[in-house]
Amino acid sequence: MKFVVLYSSIEGQTRKIAEAVASHLQSQQHTVMISDANQIGFADPGVGDAIILCAPVHGGHYPAPFVHFVHDWAQVLNDIPTAFISVSLSIASADVDEQQEARSYPGGISEETGWSPSAILNCAGALKYSEYDYFKKWMLKRIAATEGGPIDTSRDYELTNWTEVKSFIDTFVGSIT
Structure with a gap:
C-alpha cells in the first residue's frame, strides 16, 4: 500500500513520531511519503491509499497551520482511510481529568474542520x-x-x-x- 504521513511539529517530538511511523510502514514493505503539513504548497494528500496525520497539542490547541491544512483538505481526508496521532503530555498525566481532556482534543479538531479520522491514538510526547x-x-x-x-x-x-x-x-x- 501507499501511505502519506503528514505531521506538524513544534519541538520535534511529533516529527520523530511521524518518522518512526514511516519507518515502521517501510519495514513492512509499504511505500511511504512523509511531509510536514505546515509547508506551503504541499501536494494533494489524496495520492496515497491511506493517510496518517500527527500533530502536537500545546496550550490546548493544535498548531494553526495544521488546523488550516486539515480544514482545507477535509473532504479528501474523509474520502480515504485516515489515522490521527494526537501528541500531548497530558495523556501521560497521573490525573484522570487531564487524560480525559487530552482525549477530547481530536474531537475538537473534527468539529472545527469537518474531518473524521478512521482511527485515533492519543500519545505522549517529550x-x-x-x-x-x-x-x-x-x-x-x-x-x-x-x-x-x-x-x-x-x-x-x-x-x-x-x-x-x-x-x-x-x-x-x-x-x-
Whole structure:
C-alpha cells in the first residue's frame, strides 16, 4: 500500500513520531511519503491509499497551520482511510481529568474542520527541558512536580510509548487491508 504521513511539529517530538511511523510502514514493505503539513504548497494528500496525520497539542490547541491544512483538505481526508496521532503530555498525566481532556482534543479538531479520522491514538510526547527558556522550564517543572513526573531539568524525558505507536499503526493497517 501507499501511505502519506503528514505531521506538524513544534519541538520535534511529533516529527520523530511521524518518522518512526514511516519507518515502521517501510519495514513492512509499504511505500511511504512523509511531509510536514505546515509547508506551503504541499501536494494533494489524496495520492496515497491511506493517510496518517500527527500533530502536537500545546496550550490546548493544535498548531494553526495544521488546523488550516486539515480544514482545507477535509473532504479528501474523509474520502480515504485516515489515522490521527494526537501528541500531548497530558495523556501521560497521573490525573484522570487531564487524560480525559487530552482525549477530547481530536474531537475538537473534527468539529472545527469537518474531518473524521478512521482511527485515533492519543500519545505522549517529550519534556525537552534542555530546549526551554527559563519561564517555560520553570512552568513545566511545576506542572510535572504536581503530577509526580520528571523534574530534573538537567535532562530531557521522552514519554512516547513506541510500542503503543507501532501497535496502533499495525491495527490501522490491518483494518484497511
